Amino acid sequence: MPRRYDPERRQRIIDAAIRVAEEQGIGALTHRVVARAADVPLGSTTYHFASLDDLLVAALRQVCGEAGTTVEGWTEYLDRDEPLADRIADLLRAYMDDERHGRVRMEYELYLAALRRPALSPVAAAWLDSTLDVLGRYTDPGTARTLSALIDGMLLQLLLTGRPFDRAAVRAELARVTGEQPAERPRTSDG
Amino acid sequence: MPRRYDPERRQRIIDAAIRVAEEQGIGALTHRVVARAADVPLGSTTYHFASLDDLLVAALRQVCGEAGTTVEGWTEYLDRDEPLADRIADLLRAYMDDERHGRVRMEYELYLAALRRPALSPVAAAWLDSTLDVLGRYTDPGTARTLSALIDGMLLQLLLTGRPFDRAAVRAELARVTGEQPAERPRTSDG
Amino acid sequence: MPRRYDPERRQRIIDAAIRVAEEQGIGALTHRVVARAADVPLGSTTYHFASLDDLLVAALRQVCGEAGTTVEGWTEYLDRDEPLADRIADLLRAYMDDERHGRVRMEYELYLAALRRPALSPVAAAWLDSTLDVLGRYTDPGTARTLSALIDGMLLQLLLTGRPFDRAAVRAELARVTGEQPAERPRTSDG
Amino acid sequence: MPRRYDPERRQRIIDAAIRVAEEQGIGALTHRVVARAADVPLGSTTYHFASLDDLLVAALRQVCGEAGTTVEGWTEYLDRDEPLADRIADLLRAYMDDERHGRVRMEYELYLAALRRPALSPVAAAWLDSTLDVLGRYTDPGTARTLSALIDGMLLQLLLTGRPFDRAAVRAELARVTGEQPAERPRTSDG
DNA sequence: GATGAATGAGAATTCATTCAT
DNA sequence: TATGAATGAATTCTCATTCAT
Numbered sequence: 065m066p067r068r069y070d071p072e073r074r075q076r077i078i079d080a081a082i083r084v085a086e087e088q089g090i091g092a093l094t095h096r097v098v099a100r101a102a103d104v105p106l107g108s109t110t111y112h113f114a115s116l117d118d119l120l121v122a123a124l125r126q127v128c129g130e131a132g133t134t135v136e137g138w139t140e141y142l143d144r145d146e147p148l149a150d151r152i153a154d155l156l157r158a159y160m161d162d163e164r165h166g167r168v169r170m171e172y173e174l175y176l177a178a179l180r181r182p183a184l185s186p187v188a189a190a191w192l193d194s195t196l197d198v199l200g201r202y203t204d205p206g207t208a209r210t211l212s213a214l215i216d217g218m219l220l221q222l223l224l225t226g227r228p229f230d231r232a233a234v235r236a237e238l239a240r241v242t243g244e245q246p247a248e249r250p251r252t253s254d255g
Numbered sequence: 256m257p258r259r260y261d262p263e264r265r266q267r268i269i270d271a272a273i274r275v276a277e278e279q280g281i282g283a284l285t286h287r288v289v290a291r292a293a294d295v296p297l298g299s300t301t302y303h304f305a306s307l308d309d310l311l312v313a314a315l316r317q318v319c320g321e322a323g324t325t326v327e328g329w330t331e332y333l334d335r336d337e338p339l340a341d342r343i344a345d346l347l348r349a350y351m352d353d354e355r356h357g358r359v360r361m362e363y364e365l366y367l368a369a370l371r372r373p374a375l376s377p378v379a380a381a382w383l384d385s386t387l388d389v390l391g392r393y394t395d396p397g398t399a400r401t402l403s404a405l406i407d408g409m410l411l412q413l414l415l416t417g418r419p420f421d422r423a424a425v426r427a428e429l430a431r432v433t434g435e436q437p438a439e440r441p442r443t444s445d446g
Numbered sequence: 447m448p449r450r451y452d453p454e455r456r457q458r459i460i461d462a463a464i465r466v467a468e469e470q471g472i473g474a475l476t477h478r479v480v481a482r483a484a485d486v487p488l489g490s491t492t493y494h495f496a497s498l499d500d501l502l503v504a505a506l507r508q509v510c511g512e513a514g515t516t517v518e519g520w521t522e523y524l525d526r527d528e529p530l531a532d533r534i535a536d537l538l539r540a541y542m543d544d545e546r547h548g549r550v551r552m553e554y555e556l557y558l559a560a561l562r563r564p565a566l567s568p569v570a571a572a573w574l575d576s577t578l579d580v581l582g583r584y585t586d587p588g589t590a591r592t593l594s595a596l597i598d599g600m601l602l603q604l605l606l607t608g609r610p611f612d613r614a615a616v617r618a619e620l621a622r623v624t625g626e627q628p629a630e631r632p633r634t635s636d637g
Numbered sequence: 638m639p640r641r642y643d644p645e646r647r648q649r650i651i652d653a654a655i656r657v658a659e660e661q662g663i664g665a666l667t668h669r670v671v672a673r674a675a676d677v678p679l680g681s682t683t684y685h686f687a688s689l690d691d692l693l694v695a696a697l698r699q700v701c702g703e704a705g706t707t708v709e710g711w712t713e714y715l716d717r718d719e720p721l722a723d724r725i726a727d728l729l730r731a732y733m734d735d736e737r738h739g740r741v742r743m744e745y746e747l748y749l750a751a752l753r754r755p756a757l758s759p760v761a762a763a764w765l766d767s768t769l770d771v772l773g774r775y776t777d778p779g780t781a782r783t784l785s786a787l788i789d790g791m792l793l794q795l796l797l798t799g800r801p802f803d804r805a806a807v808r809a810e811l812a813r814v815t816g817e818q819p820a821e822r823p824r825t826s827d828g
Numbered sequence: 829g830a831t832g833a834a835t836g837a838g839a840a841t842t843c844a845t846t847c848a849t
Numbered sequence: 850t851a852t853g854a855a856t857g858a859a860t861t862c863t864c865a866t867t868c869a870t
Contacts, residue, residue, distance in 0.1 A: 069848060110841065114841085173370055177367070179364055179415065217406065220366060221403070237401040298831035476861080478861095489863095490834065492861080498862095558752075558793070558797075559749070562662040589813070595791040599786030599791075623813050668844065689844070
């Protein structure tokens with residue numbers, strides 16, 4: 065059953081890895097499982113990715129890249145004419161959409177995996193920086209940094225507790241950092 | 256005088272499991288590794304803990320329990336007479352001490368693991384709640400929740416990037432939530 | 447097909463390893479091959495011998511032990527009332543018997559394997575020492591050491607070239623070290 | 638001006654193979670490892686050497702050839718005006734120099750490999766013969782043969798035990814074969 | 829009760845070789 | 850001619866769990 069010469073083999077393996085991570089968790093990412101999901105022989109995965117870490121890095125990089133593309137989607141929310149807390153809250157609500165829940169969980173799994181896999185650290189750090197960049201376009205660097213940490217914490221806790229996304233609550237927490245009033249009359253006296 | 260039932264054995268296994276999880280990660284928790292670390296026969300670990308998950312849960316529950324004990328240590332910092340942001344910043348600095356680094360990392364690994372293992376969800380949730388409880392003694396619930404998320408995000412980002420703990424930066428981020436001025440009277444060389 | 451509780455399992459694995467090494471060479475010693483030869487499941491070999499090195503050490507140790515038992519056989523030759531060179535030559539002829547050729551080759555393979563496997567070094571060194579011991583019972587230490595090296599060199603070269611064992615030639619070489627005359631009239635004017 | 642046929646490529650692969658064999662052992666000789674060491678694409682090694690054995694033979698043949706060149710180095714020692722045992726002892730001391738240790742070990746690995754791989758037998762035999770040839774220029778054939786075996790045995794035992802080279806001891810053993818006095822005028826405390 | 833042995837599945841890798849280009 | 854890709858077999862080793870004693 066010869067299936068030689070498949071130029072997109074490598075890409076298909078990465079896609080399969082992301083799919084597996086999303087459906088079964090990062091712990092299920094093994095050469096075998098990925099090979100089966102990508103419908104390629106086992107040796108093919110190890111040929112293209114000498115080690116599992118290599119595959120993980122490629123997957124995380126792609127996830128970040130896709131999310132990076134989504135930055136366009138982000139600006140769709142962030143460019144609006146509202147208090148920043150509202151804009152981010154809307155963005156996060158869209159991000160944490162029920163449909164996307166599995167996806168986000170997987171993204172945090174890959175992200176947290178860097179805790180133990182040094183190979184992933186640079187990618188995770190790069191992702192963090194790009195997040196900071198985007199936020200930095202809409203506020204000062206200090207606020208951006210705080211918002212970034214707060215968002216990471218909030219999403220992680222949401223994922224952990226399984227509580228539904230509460231836009232008002234999230235908005236309120238963000239507003240504490242942006243200094244914006246809870247809702248209607250944005251007085252922005254904080255600077 | 257051979258004891259029929261040896262409760263210490265069980266405890267020793269748990270302690271070894273925690274040690275292993277701290278040093279090598281939750282992923283390294285296997286019957287064999289724990290048995291070796293506890294210096295007990297392999298069969299002993301499977302005897303006392305029917306499955307690996309049982310052992311993991313027992314270990315993490317104990318970690319949270321100890322952390323509860325540590326809450327005493329927390330209050331040592333939090334009961335002081337300073338702006339809350341300063342008190343928390345000092346607490347976190349102590350918490351992220353090099354020596355305790357492995358412990359903190361393990362706690363975030365617990366988060367990671369809980370994302371996929373239902374058995375761990377309650378443990379992670381309890382841990383989160385206990386954090387909220389403690390903070391709630393020193394501020395209103397809303398601020399406590401925001402601080403909790405912010406702290407989780409900051410620590411996670413610190414662990415991921417490997418950047419050193421910067422007390423001034425952390426203090427500044429916390430102050431944004433507590434609403435306290437960056438550093439009122441004490442003209443510390445904060446930068 | 448349960449075959450639980452087989453108290454001689456470990457020994458059978460060692461025996462199988464030796465058999466495999468003799469028939470197919472040390473390079474063919476793999477967990478799989480040995481398991482098949484011993485008629486045990488693959489996991490059984492790795493249970494009893496955590497690493498291949500462990501198995502090799504056990505095999506080499508046993509080979510030396512058996513040969514050590516053969517020391518009795520050695521004395522059968524060495525205790526005779528002849529010039530030492532003759533006694534050793536006869537011993538080596540018996541040792542290199544056609545039937546034993548594969549066995550000896552395997553012994554040298556295991557012996558030489560220590561060149562690259564530090565784990566085998568102590569066993570190889572012990573074997574060498576025991577050889578020295580035996581020879582030392584029949585001559586002075588210096589001669590014993592030289593004889594030991596000469597014998598190792600001769601046997602190795604014989605195995606390599608595949609030349610038949612030539613008792614007269616071997617005896618002559620040994621006599622150069624023992625200082626004994628080539629054959630009948632020992633004049634020993636050589637010093 | 639791309640050369641259709643690049644003989645240097647082939648040579649570079651052989652050199653890399655020798656380097657690998659010296660440093661990591663003959664067992665580490667694989668297409669991949671050699672290709673990496675030679676900094677050529679994997680396909681290049683299989684293109685120039687149809688099978689691994691071909692590469693191994695080419696490499697070892699070159700080693701022996703170089704050793705032939707080294708014979709010039711040998712004569713540097715052997716042509717001196719001293720007892721033969723001294724000359725050989727000095728030669729061996731230089732030969733077993735730390736720097737050359739890996740090379741010598743590889744030569745004995747060649748012996749080991751030749752025990753099972755017919756393709757290597759001629760190479761090993763040629764190496765042995767060249768040794769005999771050189772020695773034959775300085776003594777009678779019988780002594781040369783004995784010296785050759787003794788040297789092989791001594792070096793092998795030195796490599797196996799890891800003991801340091803002891804010139805006096807080696808000289809003494811050689812002298813037993815050459816018939817030269819242990820150390821004529823210099824009253825060494827040989828025991 | 830406690831445990832050493834057992835085992836089958838699966839882990840990550842490495843590999844020699846083939847082959848389409 | 851030269852080579853990157855492909856692949857199936859095999860490598861060592863780890864593992865959770867079961868079970869006879």
